[in-house]
Amino acid sequence: xxxxxxxxxxxxxxxxxxxxxxxxxxxxxxxxxxxxxxxxxxxxxxxxxxxxxxxxxxxxxxxxxxxxxxxxxxxxxxxxxxxxxxxxxxxxxxxxxxxxxxxxxxxxxxxxxxxxxxxxxxxxxxxxxxxxxxxxxxxxxxxxxxxxxxxxxxxxxxxxxxxxxxxxxxxxxxxxxxxxxxxxxxxxxxxxxx
Amino acid sequence: xxxxxxxxxxxxxxxxxxxxxxxxxxxxxxxxxxxxxxxxxxxxxxxxxxxxxxxxxxxxxxxxxxxxxxxxxxxxxxxxxxxxxxxxxxxxxxxxxxxxxxxxxxxxxxxxxxxxxxxxxxxxxxxxxxxxxxxxxxxxxxxxxxxxxxxxxxxxxxxxxxxxxxxxxxxxxxxxxxxxxxxxxxxxxxxxxxxxxxxxxxxxxxxxxxxxxxxxxxxxxxxxxxxxxxxxxxxxxxxxxxxxxxxxxxxxxxxxxxxxxxxxxxxxxxxxxxxxxxxxxxxxxxxxxxxxxxxxxxxxxxxxxxxxxxxxxxxxxxxxxxxxxxxxxxxxxxxxxxxxxxxxxxxxxxxxxxxxxxxxxxxxxxxxxxxxxxxxxxxxxxxxxxxxxxxxxxxxxxxxxxxxxxxxxxxxxxxxxxxxxxxxxxxxxxxxxxxxxxxxxxxxxxxxxxxxxxxxxxxxxxxxxxxxxxxxxxxxxxxxxxxxxxxxxxxxxxxxxxxxxxxxxxxxxxxxxxxxxxxxxxxxxxxxxxxxxxxxxxxxxxxxxxxxxxxxxxxxxxxxxxxxxxxxxxxxxxxxxxxxxxxxxxxxxxxxxxxxxxxxxxxxxxxxxxxxxxxxxxxxxxxxxxxxxxxxxxxxxxxxxxxxxxxxxxxxxxx
Numbered sequence: 001x002x003x004x005x006x007x008x009x010x011x012x013x014x015x016x017x018x019x020x021x022x023x024x025x026x027x028x029x030x031x032x033x034x035x036x037x038x039x040x041x042x043x044x045x046x047x048x049x050x051x052x053x054x055x056x057x058x059x060x061x062x063x064x065x066x067x068x069x070x071x072x073x074x075x076x077x078x079x080x081x082x083x084x085x086x087x088x089x090x091x092x093x094x095x096x097x098x099x100x101x102x103x104x105x106x107x108x109x110x111x112x113x114x115x116x117x118x119x120x121x122x123x124x125x126x127x128x129x130x131x132x133x134x135x136x137x138x139x140x141x142x143x144x145x146x147x148x149x150x151x152x153x154x155x156x157x158x159x160x161x162x163x164x165x166x167x168x169x170x171x172x173x174x175x176x177x178x179x180x181x182x183x184x185x186x187x188x189x190x191x192x193x194x
Numbered sequence: 195x196x197x198x199x200x201x202x203x204x205x206x207x208x209x210x211x212x213x214x215x216x217x218x219x220x221x222x223x224x225x226x227x228x229x230x231x232x233x234x235x236x237x238x239x240x241x242x243x244x245x246x247x248x249x250x251x252x253x254x255x256x257x258x259x260x261x262x263x264x265x266x267x268x269x270x271x272x273x274x275x276x277x278x279x280x281x282x283x284x285x286x287x288x289x290x291x292x293x294x295x296x297x298x299x300x301x302x303x304x305x306x307x308x309x310x311x312x313x314x315x316x317x318x319x320x321x322x323x324x325x326x327x328x329x330x331x332x333x334x335x336x337x338x339x340x341x342x343x344x345x346x347x348x349x350x351x352x353x354x355x356x357x358x359x360x361x362x363x364x365x366x367x368x369x370x371x372x373x374x375x376x377x378x379x380x381x382x383x384x385x386x387x388x389x390x391x392x393x394x395x396x397x398x399x400x401x402x403x404x405x406x407x408x409x410x411x412x413x414x415x416x417x418x419x420x421x422x423x424x425x426x427x428x429x430x431x432x433x434x435x436x437x438x439x440x441x442x443x444x445x446x447x448x449x450x451x452x453x454x455x456x457x458x459x460x461x462x463x464x465x466x467x468x469x470x471x472x473x474x475x476x477x478x479x480x481x482x483x484x485x486x487x488x489x490x491x492x493x494x495x496x497x498x499x500x501x502x503x504x505x506x507x508x509x510x511x512x513x514x515x516x517x518x519x520x521x522x523x524x525x526x527x528x529x530x531x532x533x534x535x536x537x538x539x540x541x542x543x544x545x546x547x548x549x550x551x552x553x554x555x556x557x558x559x560x561x562x563x564x565x566x567x568x569x570x571x572x573x574x575x576x577x578x579x580x581x582x583x584x585x586x587x588x589x590x591x592x593x594x595x596x597x598x599x600x601x602x603x604x605x606x607x608x609x610x611x612x613x614x615x616x617x618x619x620x621x622x623x624x625x626x627x628x629x630x631x632x633x634x635x636x637x638x639x640x641x642x643x644x645x646x647x648x649x650x651x652x653x654x655x656x657x658x659x660x661x662x663x664x665x666x667x668x669x670x671x672x673x674x675x676x677x678x679x680x681x682x683x684x685x686x687x688x689x690x691x692x693x694x695x696x697x698x699x700x701x702x703x704x705x706x707x708x709x710x711x712x713x714x715x716x717x718x719x720x721x722x723x724x725x726x727x728x729x730x731x732x733x734x735x736x737x738x739x740x741x742x743x744x745x746x747x748x749x750x751x752x753x754x755x756x757x758x759x760x761x762x763x764x765x766x767x768x769x770x771x772x773x774x775x776x777x778x779x780x781x782x783x784x785x786x787x788x789x790x791x792x793x794x795x796x797x798x799x800x801x802x803x804x805x806x807x808x809x810x811x812x813x814x815x816x817x818x819x820x821x822x823x824x825x826x827x828x829x830x831x832x833x834x835x836x837x838x839x840x841x842x843x844x845x846x847x848x849x
Binding site: 004005006008009010062063092093097099100101103 | 821
């Protein structure tokens with residue numbers, strides 16, 4: 001039961017050295033529930049979008065992975081309509097790859113990576129997955145449309161401002177994070193959800 | 195790593211939403227935050243200090259019993275406390291005044307020492323966690339007896355471990371002195387009475403209300419079985435006319451008891467003084483929940499105690515109210531319930547011609563102070579592969595009904611991943627009920643001591659309780675249909691109950707946390723139900739209501755906490771295992787020295803401090819012992835490189 005002490009540390013690190021394009025904050029006083037936002041990566045159909053995630057921290061964290069879910073609708077082979085994410089680091093071994101040396105920050109980075117590189121071989125959404133595989137243009141178009149519809153703020157100005165802030169901050173602090181991310185070896189996602 | 199309080203408030207970089215609020219964090223808040231953090235830091239330091247100073251043996255002892263709590267939250271005193279508690283073992287076992295009944299499951303226990311210091315046991319008995327703690331120590335010490343006394347009841351717990359097979363058995367026996375008011379003055383008399391009554395019980399009747407639960411460990415799932423075996427004696431005795439007492443005011447049904455309800459007649463016939471026996475059983479039922487609550491350290495709900503009112507009818511109703519709260523799963527009691535309810539109902543035309551009016555009057559006499567005995571018997575044993583094949587082979591997953599030559603009913607249901615079977619068999623006059631609940635143990639999180647509030651656990655307990663409720667329902671409806679001339683179909687009833695065991699129990703949805711005594715509010719509501727129902731004289735509907743009602747109390751039933759205990763401590767086979775304690779202990783361990791390069795434990799993200807105990811895995815990665823041990827108890831790979839810790843565990847090597 002080291003959840004609280006560890007989470008305090010993590011949250012502090014997230015606030016001072018967030019991974020690029022990712023932010024995370026406490027929803028309420030408790031550390032059980034967090035929210036995060038991931039900026040859609042450039043050269044992806046999610047570019048320009050801002051995707052909100054809900055993070056729930058189980059009692060047994062870090063011996064159990066955090067539970068993450070997209071609140072913003074996203075068109076993605078490995079993310080279903082309820083926002084559930086098919087990602088190995090979000091699951092316990094032996095199926096998954098969660099381990100206590102990971103943390104919210106690294107997992108969010110993994111989600112970010114998954115957004116950029118879907119894993120159609122382990123689909124949660126079979127139709128999107130086959131689209132991604134065999135008809136990529138359609139997938140890209142749809143994903144972009146979803147991004148524009150759900151993930152982009154109506155008011156363009158502040159969003160971009162915010163993104164700039166995000167990027168500025170993260171660029172400055174990125175080197176410091178190496179200590180933390182050095183332990184992490186992000187591997188290509190495996191089949192964990194099928 | 196000392197942070198200012200403000201840092202904690204400023205947790206996001208989404209400047210738009212977050213920063214304004216964060217900046218507004220008042221200085222007071224920041225101050226208190228800082229103070230809290232300071233405290234926390236101190237405690238954390240103390241924790242590591244404490245762990246550092248532990249001998250390896252003590253460390254293992256505490257780790258294996260999950261006593262470490264959370265660094266930064268648990269205080270050193272508490273840790274020390276726990277250590278002493280676990281190291282010194284349970285208090286010297288002293289046999290209580292409670293002797294076990296004749297079908298005792300703990301024959302090795304010396305019994306019947308009438309004079310025990312009650313005061314001694316009072317404290318420990320009042321605290322459920324103490325019982326739980328003690329259970330934990332049992333694992334260390336093997337065979338133990340412990341007893342205590344509290345309020346109107348005394349309890350004794352006996353545990354036995356078979357060192358060769360690892361089988362484990364625990365039995366809890368609770369004796370209740372019914373009359374609290376008189377307790378102080380009449381304790382001795384009670385005792386004597388108790389002795390007497392117990393002797394009666396053992397001689398005349400080979401079993402008293404008894405509950406037997408079996409927790410079985412299988413390679414794949416956990417299995418908990420409740421086996422209730424009211425051994426009915428060979429059909430011999432004709433119905434007994436009960437001695438009429440002056441207080442027997444309620445109109446008795448004209449028809450005499452009929453032999454076609456052999457069970458009831460037999461039970462009564464075998465008992466030299468039916469009234470006493472009955473009183474006892476009934477009290478057992480009506481007080482069980484209460485006494486168990488007390489065991490758990492829950493607020494004592496005295497309302498459930500039958501006041502020695504001269505008027506028998508209200509009293510019966512009081513009994514009725516507590517009755518709904520918990521069903522001692524014994525045929526006897528259920529029969530008694532029926533009778534009582536009928537008694538509450540005014541003259542009732544006879545679908546049950548033999549209905550007898552319960553005479554609460556007997557309770558006012560000397561026989562009233564017969565302390566009832568409740569037996570709870572839990573066993574944990576390893577199941578050899580194939581041992582349960584017969585039960586496993588049931589293919590039908592929803593429900594199957596089979597009626598074989600020896601009168602066996604078998605029902606099976608699967609819901610929410612919990613598989614339950616209920617079976618009833620009858621042969622040679624012995625009726626056996628077995629309810630089995632199989633739970634994929636992984637569902638239960640490894641909560642620490644006293645942390646019985648997690649959702650997973652609660653849902654599990656609810657499931658178990660549902661099973662219990664079903665069982666009592668089955669037995670109830672079963673006895674009804676057997677006995678009643680209406681010839682209702684027990685199978686249909688059972689199937690019904692299996693179909694919607696949760697029906698009518700909305701309270702299960704919002705389950706109170708364990709130990710939050712929900713016991714006190716159950717008084718009035720069920721009572722009215724009872725009344726209505728008995729008025730309607732519809733046994734089926736009453737039974738249907740009753741089973742769910744009993745679920746309501748699931749949070750406060752200690753035997754569920756016991757189940758909790760066993761389930762949590764048993765390793766599951768549902769998923770690949772972690773390392774055994776031995777395997778973990780074989781990994782090298784060392785103390786962190788100043789000369790070491792500054793490093794951080796990647797499990798707790800805390801820097802090592804001088805003297806910290808570290809464990810080094812074969813891959814050379816190091817962690818705090820208490821951090822890595824916990825991970826390895828459920829997993830077998832290094833948290834950093836994911837290499838298998840054990841070479842032999844090759845099935846894990848490529849995760």
